[in-house]
Amino acid sequence: MNLQIVMLLGQDGVTNGAIYALLALSILLVFTVTRILLIPQGEFVSFAALTMAAMQSGTPVRMGWLLVALALAAVALDLYDAARGKGRWRPRGAALAMLAYAAAVTALTGLVPLDKAGVAVQALLTVALVVPLGPLLYRVFYQPIAAAHSLVLLIVSIAVHVVLVGAGLLMFGPEGARTEPFSEEGLSIGMVTLNSQTLWVVAVSLLLIVLLYAFFERTLYGKALRAAAVNRLGAELVGISPEIAGKASFGLAALIGGLSGILIAPITTIYFDSGFIISLKGFVGAIIGGMASYPVAALGALFIGQAESFSTFWASSYKEVIVFTLILPVLLWRSLSHKGAEDEE
Amino acid sequence: MRIASLSPHARIFLVLVPLLALLPLVLPTYQVTLANNIGIFALATLGIVLLTGIGGMTSFGQAAFVGISAYSTAYLAIGTDLPAQLGWLGGSPWGGLLLGMVLTLAVAALLGALTLRLSGHYLPLGTIAWGLSLFYLFGNLEFLGGHTGLSGMPALRLFGISLDRAESLYYLIWALVLLAVVVTLNLLDSREGRAIRALRGGQRMSESMGVNTFRAKMVAFLVSAGFAALAGWLYAYTQRFVSPAPFSLQAGIDFMFMALIGGVGQVWGALIGATAVTFLKQWLQDWLPHILGRTGNFESIVFGLLIVVLMQRMPGGIAGWLARHLGHARKLAPSAQPAPTPVEPLPRRALPAKGEAILEVRGVTKRFGGLVANNDISFDVHAGEILAVIGPNGAGKSTLFNQLSCVDRPTSGEIRFRGRRIDGRTAREMAGAGLSRTFQHVKLLPTMSVLENAAIGAHLRGGKGVAAAALRLDRREEARLLDEARRQLGRVGLGQHLHAEAGSLALGQQRILEIARALCADPCLLLLDEPAAGLRHLEKQALAELLKRLRAEGMAIVLVEHDMDFVMGLVDRVFVMEFGEQIAEGVPETIQTNPAVLEAYLGGVE
Structure with missing residues (x-):
């Protein structure tokens, strides 16, 4: 192993690690605000990547149909709640607006020749398709049981993941896909050539982290979400609706997942079920951060990226084994520094 | 024995055993093979029921455990290139x-040791990660055949009988399934079983009653992994071929779905779930390709949606629904019925002599950051004495109570119990030493019977373990424990409600039940947190009578209470706090006229 290989592997590690860090942050955000472990986080990644790939190859983009189906379910749930006396006797404006939006985006993706539209338009449209998935999933699957035991929330998360993977197979088929790189040129510094996609990933990740920081530190919505994360009941008492907080955190998670998918689609071949393994590495980062600390989770995820990259070199077929076994020492450390039995809500 | 006197479980057995015995005689071989698979799935799912439905923990690693055992079995059975050390097993x-x-339990013990002390999210995440890495490991290890797996296993031969046909394996598999059900039912109806059943929502309470909750979790996890190992052994001999695919994370999720659909809270849910999911899956695999026009793993969409709806509408699954609608919901095992024969009572602790100092509090200070919740608190409690701690809201009574019961440790100062320093010890250690308590917010297990709730208090007065419970070698001790619980419940006036669900009692009765549970531990110091709150007048009188009787027997009692009528007519001494400070101490008569106390409660007189 010479310096060149080290640099190459390190670069790969940084690229993947940055994506894992984004996912880890998003997982933590959803977990602290809603107590939900967002197992379907990875589906945002794979759906975005495959949607983008479908646009570029000129095959029909079927993501919109999932949105329409979920939006219909949301309207139906609103009506059902109303019938049981829990709301007004007509769907709420938000649900109808979402349905209209889903129909419009679906129509747009069906009518416009997307393969000629250019990467920026494709990416924008992909984001427009993936982000509403977040709030819709929250509305349809989680909102009716938002107060349930965290065990129930976890099981529902697993079930939603299973449903989405099945839907992914239905929408995108079993074949993997890769998209065109955003730009061709790399950047040469001395003997090292930085891959252009690496630069894109790092730049977008940093930008996203800065934006998230600004959102949580500077805006009222961001502060409200933080309040909901610290104390759900207290936040509700001062007027922060847990529904809004849940939908907002899911929307952010879908945005982060969707952007991650667009960023890695040119580097890795993505299949309908690839998202899970990718997001699980974000989970490992979040576990390193103790399901609580953002900076430690991000650093942990970067470390996972490096560990994965270097184990590809030494023992490529054992890559996943090594990465997932890494959580054992982390759990040991967590376990030793923990004391006392606590009942969970 | 008359059928009416049998427990519901025994009645199910009475129907199920002949039915299962007859099935292979009428079914074609193809269906018998299917029944074999169902039996193996049911065995693994039974582990999930114990772990998740009863213990409140989640694991998606059950398929991986089945895999370890199946691969071990296949590897040894083929036995062509065994290393020398394993040759004798070939x-x-x-x-x-x-x-x-051995391998399954070792891995489970390791994973358990790493995750079971942590919050409930780490076990599922740990088992997901580990289940995935094991799957890749199976697929990459040369000596396990990589992705193609191991084939060419010989048929199973036990005691010279060859079980090479589906029909003969059928009897072995289903005998083991029923055996596992019996073992599980026995385990749950025991001292260790109560500790496992208390894990869902009662961990702090059971630690205070002397239960090692980490151990209880580990027991449930290991038993559950043991069932998976047995299922893996049977699986290898049924298929006579193993490959990584059936032990993937997806399969682990499938086992969880079987348990949830069948009814995760009931032992029979495992059998129902394995059967229902197997048939539904087959039916969907036949029909979905026609509807969707292509083939693929699309039944997962249906199962996923089914689980979501189930969790929202019917969390008890099929078995839970049946139990509710057939009327005998959660009927308890026979030993919970009235005591048949008198048993020898449990040995009692030698109570300290009257007047001996039981609890000595010296200069206890507790700070939370800048807030001083208790400042330099000192007092004594003696055997045969009742001390009341009173004070306005926010005076620091609960903080003090938490330190006395070893839930929290003082920042400085010391607490001695019978001369031994106890600050910094755990609540569990103190339960064994003779300190017992009740909770301000009642902590009962609402779906367990009143009798079983009380019996948790006697946990440390028994010693029989898991094996004894599973094999019913614990019946004498169990009868003595339940008899003690019955006696204490009679003593507090709940003798009429032994078999009611604890959650169905009125709040006042639930408080009294907590006292009975504390008494089951045979304590010499009783810490009661607002025992009279929510009690009606007559109930308060009865409670006061009971406490007086306990005092006369030599018990030391500390109670935190707001009800002044109750306190002043009962206790020997009153300790008054305000803003974390001690403001008065003395007999009730002097406290009632103490100017500082009047000031604290009524405000100053200008």
Whole structure:
């Protein structure tokens, strides 16, 4: 192993690690605000990547149909709640607006020749398709049981993941896909050539982290979400609706997942079920951060990226084994520094 | 024995055993093979029921455990290139069972040790990650055949009988399934079983009653992994071929879905779930390709949606629904019925002599950051004495109570119990030493019977373990424990409600039940947190009578209470706090006229 290989592997590690860090942050955000472990986080990644790939190859983009189906379910749930006396006797404006939006985006993706539209338009449209998935999933699957035991929330998360993977197979088929790189040129510094996609990933990740920081530190919505994360009941008492907080955190998670998918689609071949393994590495980062600390989770995820990259070199077929076994020492450390039995809500 | 006197479980057995025995005689071989698979799935799912439905923990690693055992079995049974150390096990089905069991339990013990002390999210995440890495490991190890797996296993031979046909394996599999059900039912109806059942929502309470909750979790996890190992052994001999695919994370999720659909809270839910999911899956695999026009793993969409709806509408699954609608919901096992014969009572602790100092509090200070919740608190409590701690809201009574009961440790100062320093010890250690307590917010297990709730208090007065419980070798001790619980419940006036669900009692009765549970531990110091709150007048009088009787027997009692009428007519001394400070101490008569106390409660007189 010479310096060149080290640099190459390190670069790969940084690229993947940055994506894992984004996912880890998003997982933590959803977990602290809603107590939900967002197992379907990875589906945002794979759906975005495959949607983008479908646009570029000129095959029909079927993501919109999932949105329409979920939006219909949301309207139906609103009506059902109303019938049981829990709301007004007509769907709420938000649900109808979402349905209209889903129909419009679906129509747009069906009518416009997307393969000629250019990467920026494709990416924008992909984001427009993936982000509403977040709030819709929250509305349809989680909102009716938002107060349930965290065990129930976890099981529902697993079930939603299973449903989405099945839907992914239905929408995108079993074949993997890769998209065109955003730009061709790399950047040469001395003997090292930085891959252009690496630069894109790092730049977008940093930008996203800065934006998230600004959102949580500077805006009222961001502060409200933080309040909901610290104390759900207290936040509700001062007027922060847990529904809004849940939908907002899911929307952010879908945005982060969707952007991650667009960023890695040119580097890795993505299949309908690839998202899970990718997001699980974000989970490992979040576990390193103790399901609580953002900076430690991000650093942990970067470390996972490096560990994965270097184990590809030494023992490529054992890559996943090594990465997932890494959580054992982390759990040991967590376990030793923990004391006392606590009942969970 | 009359059928009416049998427990619901026994009645199910009475119907199920002949039915299962007859099935292979009428079914075609193809259906018998299906029944074999269902039996193996049911065995693994039974582990999930115990772990998730009863213990409140989640694991998606059950398929991986089945895999370890199946691979061990296949590897030894084929036995062509065994390393020398394993040579003696080669070709023997018992060797495969032994190796599979040992490896599975070792991995489970490691994972358990790493995750079970942490919050409930780490076990599922740990098992997901670990289940995935094991799957890749199976697929990459040369000596396990990589992705193609191991084939060419000989048929199972036990005691010279060859079980090479589906029909003969059927009897072995289903006998083991029923055996596992019996073992599980026995375990749950025991001292260790109560500790496992208390894990869902009662961990702080049971620690205070002396239950090692980490151990209880580990027991449930290991038993559950043991069932998976047994299922893996059977699986290897049923298929006579193993490959990584059936032990993937997806399969682990499938086992969880079987448990949830069947009814995760009931032992029979495992059998129902394995059967229902197997048939539904087959039906969907036949029909979905026609509807969707292509083939693929699309039944997962239906199962996923089914689980979501189930969790929202019917969390008890099919078995839970049946139990509710057939009327005998959660009927308890026979030993919970009225005591048949008188049993020898449990030995009692030698109570300290009257007047001996039981609790000595010296200069206890507790700070939370800048807030001083208790400042330099000192007092004594003696055997045969009742001390009341009173004070306005926010005076620091609960903080003090938490330190006395070893839930929290003082920042400085010391607390002695019978001369031994106890600050910094755990609540569990103190339960064994003779300190018992009740909770301000009642902590009962609402779906367990009143009798079983009280019996948790006697946990440390028994010693029989898991094996004894599973094999029913614990019946004498169990009868004595339940008899003690019955006696204490009679003593506090709940003798009429032994078999009611604890959650169905009125709040006042639930408080009294907590006292009975505390008494089951045979304590010499009783810490009561607002025992009279929510009690009606007559109930308060009865409670006061009970406490007076306990005092006369030599018990030391500390109570935190707001009800002044109750306190002043009962206690020997009153300790008054305000803003974390001690403001007065003395007999009730002097406290009632103490100017500082009047000031604290009524405000100053200008």
